[in-house]
Amino acid sequence: MNILEKIVQHKKKEVAERKSLYPVSLLEKTIYYNTPVVSLKKYLTRSDKLGVIAEFKRKSPSKPAINLYAKVEKVSIEYMQAGASALSILTDKDFFGGSLADLTEARKYNFCPILRKDFIIDEYQLLEAKSAGADAVLLIAECLEKEQVKNLAATANGLGLEVLMEIHDMSGLEKLNSHIDVLGVNNRDLRVFKTDIQNSVNIASQIPAGQIKISESGIRTAEDIVTLLNAGFDGFLIGEQFMKNADPGRACSELIHQVYQLQNS
Numbered sequence: 444m445n446i447l448e449k450i451v452q453h454k455k456k457e458v459a460e461r462k463s464l465y466p467v468s469l470l471e472k473t474i475y476y477n478t479p480v481v482s483l484k485k486y487l488t489r490s491d492k493l494g495v496i497a498e499f500k501r502k503s504p505s506k507p508a509i510n511l512y513a514k515v516e517k518v519s520i521e522y523m524q525a526g527a528s529a530l531s532i533l534t535d536k537d538f539f540g541g542s543l544a545d546l547t548e549a550r551k552y553n554f555c556p557i558l559r560k561d562f563i564i565d566e567y568q569l570l571e572a573k574s575a576g577a578d579a580v581l582l583i584a585e586c587l588e589k590e591q592v593k594n595l596a597a598t599a600n601g602l603g604l605e606v607l608m609e610i611h612d613m614s615g616l617e618k619l620n621s622h623i624d625v626l627g628v629n630n631r632d633l634r635v636f637k638t639d640i641q642n643s644v645n646i647a648s649q650i651p652a653g654q655i656k657i658s659e660s661g662i663r664t665a666e667d668i669v670t671l672l673n674a675g676f677d678g679f680l681i682g683e684q685f686m687k688n689a690d691p692g693r694a695c696s697e698l699i700h701q702v703y704q705l706q707n708s
Contacts, residue, residue, distance in 0.1 A: 475573065480577075483624065496681070509687055521696075533561070607657070608627065663684050681695075
């Protein structure tokens with residue numbers, strides 16, 4: 444069993460448990476449930492922003508300790524002050540050290556789009572995302588069937604949430620549908636957790652024209668971002684590169700500044 448399969452197997456048990464603890468009627472009572480979302484799609488295409496989706500995560504299966512004691516309030520605010528276009532909040536507890544409480548905490552202090560980053564396999568998790576204050580959700584094509592992607596994406600849209608569908612290879616493009624707002628190309632192979640940004644470059648030309656697209660994982664330098672911009676990407680999801688620093692917000696600011704310097708040189 445690879446890492447992705449292990450995570451999904453555990454997620455099924457976790458979702459079943461959460462359903463029993465937090466009924467839908469309870470989720471629908473939060474102050475965020477009926478609040479209009481902020482469009483991730485629009486923020487990624489703003490001319491005054493670079494398209495960085497700055498991620499908050501404490502650990503991952505490949506790095507058990509990235510930044511275990513980081514504070515969501517501080518880091519999220521500093522990301523936005525640094526010029527990020529949106530936030531990505533890891534809400535998986537067991538493998539990434541996150542929680543829905545982290546997302547709600549970020550929502551309290553920020554007006555930008557917030558992505559719920561998790562392994563979504565059930566419509567219940569979409570209701571959780573809305574109730575916690577998310578604007579968008581991640582659907583990982585590699586762990587969902589084509590029909591599942593379509594149904595979950597349609598349900599998310601019905602709740603007002605935007606959908607980022609993540610693929611790792613060309614085969615994932617077959618799962619694209621009209622409910623997908625943003626397409627993400629993950630440079631990390633979730634089966635073995637190895638990364639290579641060339642993966643995004645290779646797939647870019649096969650993505651339908653007009654589709655808003657981002658590159659995810661393994662983005663470390665300003666040169667990486669310029670390469671991806673030249674390949675046609677609208678945004679860049681970056682987490683570990685920022686979070687491994689004592690000051691993630693400053694790391695984000697410096698990278699964005701370096702990109703602008705390169706573009707103007």
